[in-house]
Amino acid sequence: MTIVEAGRKVVGGVDTHLDVHVAAALDPVGGVLGVESFDATPRGYKAMLEWLEGFGTLSAVGVEGTGAYGAGLGRFLRRAGVEVLEVDRPNRQARRTRGKSDTADAVEAARAVQSGRATGAPKARDGTVEAIRALLVAKRSARSARSRALGQMRQLSYTAPDQLRSRLKGLSIIELVDQAAALRPRASADPILYATKVSLAALGRRVLTLDDEMADLDELLGDLVATCAPELLGLYGVGVDTAAVLLVAAGDNPERLRSEAAWAHLCGVAPIEASSGKVTRHRLNRGGDREANQALWRIVMTRLAWDPRTREYLERRTKEGLSKREVIRVLKRYVAREVFKHLPRG
Numbered sequence: 500m501t502i503v504e505a506g507r508k509v510v511g512g513v514d515t516h517l518d519v520h521v522a523a524a525l526d527p528v529g530g531v532l533g534v535e536s537f538d539a540t541p542r543g544y545k546a547m548l549e550w551l552e553g554f555g556t557l558s559a560v561g562v563e564g565t566g567a568y569g570a571g572l573g574r575f576l577r578r579a580g581v582e583v584l585e586v587d588r589p590n591r592q593a594r595r596t597r598g599k600s601d602t603a604d605a606v607e608a609a610r611a612v613q614s615g616r617a618t619g620a621p622k623a624r625d626g627t628v629e630a631i632r633a634l635l636v637a638k639r640s641a642r643s644a645r646s647r648a649l650g651q652m653r654q655l656s657y658t659a660p661d662q663l664r665s666r667l668k669g670l671s672i673i674e675l676v677d678q679a680a681a682l683r684p685r686a687s688a689d690p691i692l693y694a695t696k697v698s699l700a701a702l703g704r705r706v707l708t709l710d711d712e713m714a715d716l717d718e719l720l721g722d723l724v725a726t727c728a729p730e731l732l733g734l735y736g737v738g739v740d741t742a743a744v745l746l747v748a749a750g751d752n753p754e755r756l757r758s759e760a761a762w763a764h765l766c767g768v769a770p771i772e773a774s775s776g777k778v779t780r781h782r783l784n785r786g787g788d789r790e791a792n793q794a795l796w797r798i799v800m801t802r803l804a805w806d807p808r809t810r811e812y813l814e815r816r817t818k819e820g821l822s823k824r825e826v827i828r829v830l831k832r833y834v835a836r837e838v839f840k841h842l843p844r845g
């Protein structure tokens with residue numbers, strides 16, 4: 500039987516998995532009050548919350564994997580009014596020395612919250628931006644499949660029997676797809692010719708199907724992004740795809756980003772200090788959300804190609820001794836600041 504002390508503040512930690520989550524509860528001085536496993540279902544989430552609150556007043560819960568197996572649990576706890584904090588995976592070096600278990604990971608998640616190491620609020624994943632993220636997953640998959648199919652068609656056209664190769668030689672990508680999709684192979688004495696035509700026809704029709712699929716996804720994405728962040732779309736060089744990627748990086752609750760500097764760090768455009776002794780320097784930040792970083796790069800490259808002010812800035816800073824790559828890094832930091840001001844606020 501659990502004895503609840505009146506007014507005792509409790510911190511929880513959860514190690515998430517596909518089917519079962521392991522939760523731990525700590526008292527104010529870091530003592531382990533209990534460790535228990537719960538099903539990764541709405542009923543299991545409710546049972547976990549009741550179990551944690553049975554030890555006292557629940558102040559916060561650290562959840563490992565809020566962007567994967569812990570997404571449903573995170574949504575449930577936030578709706579219940581519980582503060583949820585994102586917990587990074589335990590340090591690999593510490594794991595080597597202490598070993599690994601679900602119980603130890605749950606306790607470590609709770610201690611990360613209690614010690615102040617875990618301070619970041621996870622993405623809410625309960626609004627329009629989560630819908631945008633789901634559509635982007637499908638679109639990236641379709642784009643990747645289309646690219647592979649086009650490459651395979653080109654290779655087949657190069658190695659096809661001469662009579663088919665000469666027919667396809669010099670065609671543009673669009674023309675090749677149309678010609679391939681229009682093929683109606685018939686069994687012939689040449690099995691290689693027949694098989695090549697069958698393969699090209701299948702790949703061509705696949706590309707056309709993927710084109711239609713991406714067009715439908717683009718329409719849905721355009722409507723959602725325009726509804727969610729019309730001001731973001733108004734920025735120079737920001738299209739629907741770029742805006743969608745940046746919105747997904749910020750999440751449904753961009754207010755969790757404490758400052759514009761935190762947003763820049765999330766996007767990997769905030770230089771990292773690498774000073775030592777008498778040397779003061781900064782190095783390139785290779786961390787952060789790389790897709791958001793690439794989106795900022797696309798905005799900068801668009802402006803360098805078409806915006807006179809950006810081109811003048813490049814020319815001026817180049818004369819001052821900066822390389823083009825260094826100027827692009829500066830511009831990405833500037834664009835991150837500009838984008839932050841236009842992120843939707845709840």
